[in-house]
Amino acid sequence: MARLRYDEDVDHGWVARLAVELLGDADTEVRQAALGCLQLHRIATPEARAALDRLFGDPDPRVRESVLRPLALHAEDGARAMELLRPALEDADPEVRAAALSAVVKRTGDERVVRDLVQELLRNDGSPEVTVAAINAVREIGSDDPGMHAHLCELAGREDIAVRWAALRCLAEGGIPAGPLADLFTRRLKHDDFGWIRQYGLDLFVVNGEDETLVRDFLLDRCRNDPSPEVQSHALMWLGMGDPEAARVLAFDLARNHPDNHARASVVGYLLTECGDVDEAVRLVHDLAVNDEDGAVRAAALHELRTRRSGPELAALAGDRFDHDPDPTVRHAALGILADLRRDDPDLIPLLRRAAETDGEEQPRDLANRLLAVLAPQPTRPTRPPQSPRQSPQPPA
DSSP states (O other), X not given: OGGGSXXXXXXXXXXXXXXXXHTTOSOHHHHHHHHHHHHHXXXXXXXXXXXXXXXXXXXXXXXXXXXXXXXXXXXXXXXXXXXXXXXXXXXXXXXXHHHHHHHHHHHOOOHHHHHHHHHHHXXXXXXXXXXXXXXXXXXXXXXXXXXHHHHHHHHTTSSOHHHHHHHHHHHHHHOOOHHHHHHHHHHTGGGOSOHHHHXXXXXXXXXXXXXXXXXXXXXXXXXXXXXOHHHHHHHHHHHHHHXXXXXXXXXXXXXXXXXXXXXXXXXXXXXXXXXXXXXXXXXXXXXXXXXXXXXXXXXXXXXXXXXXXXXXXXXXXXXXXXXXXXXXXXXXXXXXXXXXXXXXXXXXXXXXXXXXXXXXXXXXXXXXXXXXXXXXXXXOOOOOOOOOOOOOOOOOO
């Protein structure tokens, strides 16, 4: 098939004849390469057309899918393309049907024809592959039909993740009335198994929602009850943009009282960067760094205090946590802070050696060894170059 590469000096009539001949080859990859050649060189001879029609019955669905684009070259207009590709829309393989729909959308300039076809497929073809292709077609041609909006909302609640994601993207780019979106969010999206779907749906709801009270209540609910800390933080960010005081009060409450340690850890950064009362936030985060029951929360709080505590205060806190905290994650964070703040302190190297030799956990011990390798490298003993073995004197000949 290397001989079928594009070349300005090649006799394309000869290439066309060879490509058509190879469409009947027994090897699937050869047939696919020949189809690619027909498309690349835009070969639309009657012989090619007859061979392409025969390949609609090819036993390999990959070949049947590869037929579609070179076959569309034989269409003078959108209606003719629809006629030529119609058999592929009824193929037994859903990926072939989905590819046929995509080919029709690209080749047909008549939006009405595409819209009618999409609605037909959405009604009658339940496969996720074709449904996703139909949704993407709607996204490409656009739709202001309330019935289509309602159908997309229904699809956004389907079981298949690819269908849900395609429907949400279509709704996001095409706009959606607030009423159906509120129903979609409360009924399905906020319970989705995938956090990124819930977060995307939340963005949709906030951007398109018209009832500010309803949006605010949803954000408060997601801040408190979403199972993903990332989605909770995202909802808190949106709430802070619309109602900073409500977000501040909620952030303090979440940091103190949320039962999930990941949620408490995720809100620490928000407290120090977005809340207006910095002094109160610093006091709370300092308390979390010392007293929270979970090591991950204490470590997150200690890390965030780097930007808000002065050097001596932070060094004293880090030293106390390194000496007394039972969690290796916290000791690791404290050791990193001490290495930054006390780089020129003569007591740092002994402290690092103590950690490297006596800490019972790998995480802080490994960090201490790596810091020692940089700050107090051990001198290497010079090595003597290898000597060649002595030659014993040879007696004179």
